[in-house]
Amino acid sequence: MIKxxxxxxxxxxxxxxxxxxGGTHDGALRIxxxxxxxxxxANKVIIEALADALGIRKSQIALISGETNRRKLFEVGIxxxxxxxxxxxxxxxx
Numbered sequence: 888m889i890k891x892x893x894x895x896x897x898x899x900x901x902x903x904x905x906x907x908x909g910g911t912h913d914g915a916l917r918i919x920x921x922x923x924x925x926x927x928x929a930n931k932v933i934i935e936a937l938a939d940a941l942g943i944r945k946s947q948i949a950l951i952s953g954e955t956n957r958r959k960l961f962e963v964g965i966x967x968x969x970x971x972x973x974x975x976x977x978x979x980x981x
Contacts, residue, residue, distance in 0.1 A: 891966030892949065895974070897959045901929035908940035909980025915958060916977060930954065937961065941973055943948070 898912035901924040910917040922932040930950060938945045944967060953959030963970065 891964075893963045893965055893967040893970050894939070895961045895963060897933065897953075897961060899933055899953075899957050899959055900928065906932065906936050908936050909977050911978050913958075917976070923956075927954070930959075933959070934961075940977055941965075941970060 898915040898917050900917070900919040903919040903921060905919070906921050908916070914975040916929055918933050918936055920929055920932040920935050920936060922929040932951070934945050934948050938948055941963065943963065947964040949962045949964075951960040957969045
């Protein structure tokens with residue numbers, strides 16, 4: 888049996904003063920993190936911030952593409968119908 892999965896497009900901004908998940912940039916969920924984009928540190932913090940914002944475990948999130956790019960694609964091990972309310976709230980934030 889294949890688990891339901893949801894893909895989330897993210898625009899990442901590393902090296903900011905405060906980590907924040909919310910808002911949009913070119914249709915992607917905006918995530919700002921304090922970690923620098925150095926040796927995957929920012930990606931780890933992005934996954935932590937996304938998991939916290941969605942109320943899920945970090946192990947349920949996988950980076951599919953964009954490891955060294957601001958635009959990233961994550962796959963979440965939760966069905967989209969369960970994540971939609973949370974994602975819509977996050978996308979409306981600034």
